[in-house]
Amino acid sequence: MAPAPDNAAADLNPESPTLEKQDKNTTKHFHWPPRPVEVASPLVTDHSRDASSTSQKAGRFAATRRALAEIERVWLQPTRQPLAVRMRTTGWTPDHPALYCEQCGLTVGAYEETEFGCANCHNMRWPWDRFVRLSEYDGHLAKWVKEVKFERSRILARDLGALLGKQLRSAGALDQSNKNLLVIPMPTTWRRRAARGVDHALLIADAVARELQSPLQIALSRRHTPSQRAVPPSQRSRNAARARYTLRRPERLLGKRIILVDDVRTSGASLDAASRAIRRALDPLAAPPRAQIVEIWAATLGSAPDPARKMTLSKQQQMTSTQHLGEKFQARQSPSCPPDS
Numbered sequence: 001m002a003p004a005p006d007n008a009a010a011d012l013n014p015e016s017p018t019l020e021k022q023d024k025n026t027t028k029h030f031h032w033p034p035r036p037v038e039v040a041s042p043l044v045t046d047h048s049r050d051a052s053s054t055s056q057k058a059g060r061f062a063a064t065r066r067a068l069a070e071i072e073r074v075w076l077q078p079t080r081q082p083l084a085v086r087m088r089t090t091g092w093t094p095d096h097p098a099l100y101c102e103q104c105g106l107t108v109g110a111y112e113e114t115e116f117g118c119a120n121c122h123n124m125r126w127p128w129d130r131f132v133r134l135s136e137y138d139g140h141l142a143k144w145v146k147e148v149k150f151e152r153s154r155i156l157a158r159d160l161g162a163l164l165g166k167q168l169r170s171a172g173a174l175d176q177s178n179k180n181l182l183v184i185p186m187p188t189t190w191r192r193r194a195a196r197g198v199d200h201a202l203l204i205a206d207a208v209a210r211e212l213q214s215p216l217q218i219a220l221s222r223r224h225t226p227s228q229r230a231v232p233p234s235q236r237s238r239n240a241a242r243a244r245y246t247l248r249r250p251e252r253l254l255g256k257r258i259i260l261v262d263d264v265r266t267s268g269a270s271l272d273a274a275s276r277a278i279r280r281a282l283d284p285l286a287a288p289p290r291a292q293i294v295e296i297w298a299a300t301l302g303s304a305p306d307p308a309r310k311m312t313l314s315k316q317q318q319m320t321s322t323q324h325l326g327e328k329f330q331a332r333q334s335p336s337c338p339p340d341s
């Protein structure tokens, strides 16, 4: 360790002979007091610094760095946190199946759901046989879904799709052979895909199919209509009907359990129209003597909460309430998928 100077004040004096001696012997550009060190991004270049720089070599590399930054911005995915890390840091988990109605997908409280549906849907007849979701479309999940749709986060779409696949598995989608399972994404139009730069439903459905080790088939197509979020709730059924969903090669779907995948169920009008299109195309084919039962499961990342529902229960309250439910829910006490499984 170097010995302490005899006179520290003398060392800080610019006219000190000690400083002059150090200046001559060590560097030509010694400044006192020291200037703050400027830290530059390895890819993003400050153009004003380039202009004032006298080094031609630095200027050449600056152009390269600018090109790399542009390639990263346009062609590569920005660095994003994996879903497992987000779940650990936020504490978010997918819902237990007892927390939502298996007919309509809306959140239910204790004793609110029966075999005919919940208070929201017991008078309705859905064209699907079962509904599976990750969670209510709110909070963290809503933020992540928007990141997938509007920031083209393909990695997050695949992570969420894999988690939905695990949720489907725990709901019993694979109780038959997975050879009878067929995953179909909700279709989008080329105009919307071009505008967004990503077919998010296809990415999610692909991850679901991989998780369930089942085939993926792009079997549905549709006409372009305004987004469901752009029309009032009262007109969404009519808007979905205008989309005119069409099923390609319906004979390949006979005898299958179809998993119809979308990102969010808002009013349910789009999923309803697509499921009815599948039923319409298959019913004539499935008639006797070729009777083959077709089962449709609707699966979404989130379902929009019912705005008419005034009382909302926290997850913890609902989990406590479900302990009093009957044998139907007691049989489903297997926990939801852990983040890293």
Ligand SMILES: [Zn+2]
Residues within 6 Å of the ligand: 101, 102, 103, 104, 105, 106, 117, 118, 119, 120, 121, 122
């Ligand atoms: Zn319901």
